[in-house]
Amino acid sequence: MDVKLEVVVVPVTDVDRAKQFYKGLGWREDADIVAGDDFRIVQITPPGSGCSISFGTGITRMVPGSQEGLLLVTEDIEATRAQLVEHGVAVSEVFHGAAGRFHPDEPGVRLPGRDPAGGSYSSHAVFSDPDGNGWVLQEVTQRLPGR
Structure with missing residues (x-):
């Protein structure tokens, strides 16, 4: 299916x-x-x-601002981050090594900058909409098999 x-x-x-x-x-x-x-x-x-x-x-019972981890994939995280900043969005600096923890109040282990090895799925930045719904930018330059 x-x-x-x-x-x-x-x-x-x-x-x-x-x-x-x-x-x-x-x-x-x-x-x-x-x-x-x-x-x-x-x-x-x-x-x-x-x-x-x-x-x-009238479309959801979710609390405004409660959506987290909405993932946006980009091939160039620095360029995408720069575009968001140009549009007035408060975006975190690019980081790597977050071990899957993206919430701004629980940063986990965030090392500054892009992943030094250039690993796909390894570099991130985060931002929120005006209600606090959380978005994650993720740099993907090579897809995992089956994608």
């Missing part, structure tokens, strides 16, 4: 603020559907991604 992850819900407090933030990153707005006062869904897609994010009113 062939299935694909299509959309991830991101819980937010202010739909318009979130929409402005994500569109400000250069992400594409796919939909903004309102059905009365109790339902609105916005779908936004990062450039080159096959998966979108959705947020809105």
